[in-house]
Amino acid sequence: MSNQERSRARYKRLVVPGRFQPPHNGHLHVIEYALQHADEVIVVIGSAQDSHSFKNPLTAGERWELLEKLLREKFGQDYCRRIKIVPVPDINMNKVWVQYLKLLLPEFDGVVSRNPLVAMLFEDMGYVVLQQPLINREHCSGTEIRKKIIKGEEWTQCVPSIIVDDLKKLRFEERIKRLMEDG
Ligand code: NAP
Numbered sequence: 001m002s003n004q005e006r007s008r009a010r011y012k013r014l015v016v017p018g019r020f021q022p023p024h025n026g027h028l029h030v031i032e033y034a035l036q037h038a039d040e041v042i043v044v045i046g047s048a049q050d051s052h053s054f055k056n057p058l059t060a061g062e063r064w065e066l067l068e069k070l071l072r073e074k075f076g077q078d079y080c081r082r083i084k085i086v087p088v089p090d091i092n093m094n095k096v097w098v099q100y101l102k103l104l105l106p107e108f109d110g111v112v113s114r115n116p117l118v119a120m121l122f123e124d125m126g127y128v129v130l131q132q133p134l135i136n137r138e139h140c141s142g143t144e145i146r147k148k149i150i151k152g153e154e155w156t157q158c159v160p161s162i163i164v165d166d167l168k169k170l171r172f173e174e175r176i177k178r179l180m181e182d183g
Pocket residue numbers: 017018019020021025026027029030045046047048089090091092093094097112113114115116117118121132133134135136137140141142
C-alpha cells in the first residue's frame with residue numbers, strides 16, 4: 001500500500017505515543033489526525049517512569065490530568081469513548097518495544113508519529129505508520145517551550161490557555177529552571 005493509500009484508509013485502532021512535556025496544540029493535532037483515520041485512538045504517555053528531569057519534568061500522572069482536561073475541552077465530555085490515555089514506562093530494549101506495547105494495550109493497527117525511532121520500530125513489526133502534518137513547530141514543541149522558559153521568554157502562548165493555570169499551580173516554570181540549575 002502506498003503512503004497516500006495508507007493515509008486514506010480507515011483503521012480500528014491507532015496508537016499515538018508522546019511524552020507530552022507539556023501537552024501542547026501540536027499534540028492535539030496529532031490526536032485529531034489519528035481520529036480522522038481510526039475509530040479509536042490510544043494515547044500512550046511514554047517515558048511514564050520519568051519525571052523531574054529537564055527532558056521529562058512532569059510526572060505521568062500530571063501529564064495524564066493535563067491531557068484529560070485538554071481532550072475534554074477539545075473533543076467533549078465523552079471524549080473517552082474514542083480516546084484512551086495509557087501511561088507506559090520505557091524499556092531498555094527498543095527492538096521489543098512494540099511487542100511490549102502489544103502486551104499492555106488492546107489490539108492496534110498502527111501508529112501515528114513523526115518520531116523516526118517510533119516509525120522504524122512499528123514498520124519493522126509490519127504495522128501501519130502514519131505521519132501527521134507538522135503544525136506550527138516554532139510554538140508547538142515541548143523542547144521549544146522548555147527552552148523559552150530557560151531563556152526567560154514568554155511561553156504560555158505555546159500551550160492551550162485552559163492548562164496555563166494548571167501548569168502554574170504545578171510550578172512548571174520553576175521546576176524547569178531548578179532542574180536546569182541542578183545540572
Ligand atoms: P513528543 O515529543 O511528545 O511527540 C509526540 C508526537 O507529537 C510526535 O509524533 C511528534 O512529532 C508530534 N508533534 C509534536 N509537535 C508537533 C507539531 N507541532 N506538529 C505535528 N506533530 C507534532 O514525544 P516522542 O518523543 O515522539 O514520544 C515517543 C515516546 O515513546 C517517548 O516517551 C519514548 O521514550 C517512547 N519510546 C520508548 C521506547 C522504549 O521504551 N524502548 C522506544 C521508542 C519510543 P515530532 O517527532 O516531529 O516532534
